[in-house]
Amino acid sequence: MRTLPxxxxxxxxxxxxGDEAQALHAELLRRRAAGDLAVAEIVPAAxxxxxxxxxxxxxxxxxxxxxxxxxxxxxxxxxxxxxxxYDGPDLADVAAHWDMDEAxxxxxxxxxxxxxxxxxxxxxxxYLTGLPRQVPRRATPRTAVPAGSVALAGPYTGVYPRSSxxxxxxxxxxxAVLWDHARVPAALLSPGTRxxxxxxxxx
Amino acid sequence: xxxxxxxxxxxxxxxxxxxxxxxxxxxLGVPRSGALDAPAAALVNRLVGNxxxxxxxxxxxxxxxxxxRSTLTVAVGGAPCAVTVDGRPAPWGAALRVPGxxxxxxxxxxxxVRSYLAVSGGVAVEPVLGSRSxxxxxxxxxxxxxxxxxxxxxxxxxxxxxxxxxxxxxxxxELVLRVTLGPRDDWFTTAAVRTFTTxxxxxxxxxxxxxxxxxxxxxxxxxxxxxxxxxxxxGAVQVPPDGRPVVFLADHxxxxxxxxxxxxxxxxxxxxxxxAPGTPVRFVAVRRRG
Numbered sequence: 001m002r003t004l005p006x007x008x009x010x011x012x013x014x015x016x017x018g019d020e021a022q023a024l025h026a027e028l029l030r031r032r033a034a035g036d037l038a039v040a041e042i043v044p045a046a047x048x049x050x051x052x053x054x055x056x057x058x059x060x061x062x063x064x065x066x067x068x069x070x071x072x073x074x075x076x077x078x079x080x081x082x083x084x085x086y087d088g089p090d091l092a093d094v095a096a097h098w099d100m101d102e103a104x105x106x107x108x109x110x111x112x113x114x115x116x117x118x119x120x121x122x123x124x125x126x127y128l129t130g131l132p133r134q135v136p137r138r139a140t141p142r143t144a145v146p147a148g149s150v151a152l153a154g155p156y157t158g159v160y161p162r163s164s165x166x167x168x169x170x171x172x173x174x175x176a177v178l179w180d181h182a183r184v185p186a187a188l189l190s191p192g193t194r195x196x197x198x199x200x201x202x203x
Numbered sequence: 204x205x206x207x208x209x210x211x212x213x214x215x216x217x218x219x220x221x222x223x224x225x226x227x228x229x230x231l232g233v234p235r236s237g238a239l240d241a242p243a244a245a246l247v248n249r250l251v252g253n254x255x256x257x258x259x260x261x262x263x264x265x266x267x268x269x270x271x272r273s274t275l276t277v278a279v280g281g282a283p284c285a286v287t288v289d290g291r292p293a294p295w296g297a298a299l300r301v302p303g304x305x306x307x308x309x310x311x312x313x314x315x316v317r318s319y320l321a322v323s324g325g326v327a328v329e330p331v332l333g334s335r336s337x338x339x340x341x342x343x344x345x346x347x348x349x350x351x352x353x354x355x356x357x358x359x360x361x362x363x364x365x366x367x368x369x370x371x372x373x374x375x376x377e378l379v380l381r382v383t384l385g386p387r388d389d390w391f392t393t394a395a396v397r398t399f400t401t402x403x404x405x406x407x408x409x410x411x412x413x414x415x416x417x418x419x420x421x422x423x424x425x426x427x428x429x430x431x432x433x434x435x436x437x438g439a440v441q442v443p444p445d446g447r448p449v450v451f452l453a454d455h456x457x458x459x460x461x462x463x464x465x466x467x468x469x470x471x472x473x474x475x476x477x478x479a480p481g482t483p484v485r486f487v488a489v490r491r492r493g
Binding site: 004005006007008009010012040041042043044045046047048049050052053058118119120121122123124125127162181186187190191 | 226227228229230231232233331332341342343383385386387431432433434435436438439456457458463466467468469491
């Protein structure tokens, strides 16, 4: 674990793996809830957690060095199930990358349990880890990916909360509402949420 | 319809509703947003007796015009500009009573970029995640103003403003931004770090509420390849593949994959809101305080 100061009011904590980042994030949330950590924003990402709005970053960095970070604890709440029609235009390409048929892609994706590693790109867009295989981004990004597209890129799967440009491989569609600012909570997925994709209809 | 409202007659190039923003949701991918020149927004709110969290209008370069429906106290600040009420000159940087049915025109910025209009009671559009700010990156909050938009206003403040005129800093003729290096300065060559902190840049026309883009010498990377996405702070100086530094402003993305060479001091950020394209920019490295 390495801490990098970011300006005068933030710290970037860098770890070796995505799992370590998720474990560190869970521990930071636990400590904040316990009143042991004063910070305005805790922003997990691929290999880091950013602590923004910290009064004395160098003092906090010293304290962090002595912390034991347990592995990601199992979350008490239920798994969020996202219904998917596996009808994406890139299903055949993903099947070719994985050397299987399209039904195999559906089985692989719907059998895995995912966890939201971090959010970004757009409100409510979660980067979900747990995919047993990887797939490259598309060589040419699409100028418009429809809202509700279920997609893959690198080690991640995710769902586009709204229409936007994007380079991920589209394998399906969901009617689940990922983001609704009038709802509490607005985001269906937040860092740490467990997710399962459930096939609906015939592809 | 209530007369606590403003009708937009001339929306201007880009006029948005802004308040203190919606910090605290970065982990969900929600930018903080909020007035770019926060001290200017706070001053005009003070002039009309509003609390600091009241929403104001933020114009871009060519102002805007609104028609009142009832007598209102207003104040225009930020970028200096001509202010008129029904065509007659009115003061800038001071509280002003405007009768109902009058046309309040905020002229083009004489210098600087963004003028701010506060109205007693504040702009009372529906808040999103606790803020009325327009976020141009993710589309949260009200859409930018369009001609004929009607903006509801909040109840007038009970307390009268205790100030008539407040001093405004002049828009910068040169932007001097104090930075602390890191977290990813080691992704650049030593020569690039020296270039960054000694050479002159200028504000690019591609600048917006998301970032202050610059033109000038490209910064050469020492480490090739991509950085896994990491959290970004306000004032982060990110260097995209073209090598020109971008200073992240209020609507910046919450995570990013280009290395951050340095972070601008918070106290120096409001001036970036008023730095017109072509303004010289210098990044001055200072030692970390925290």
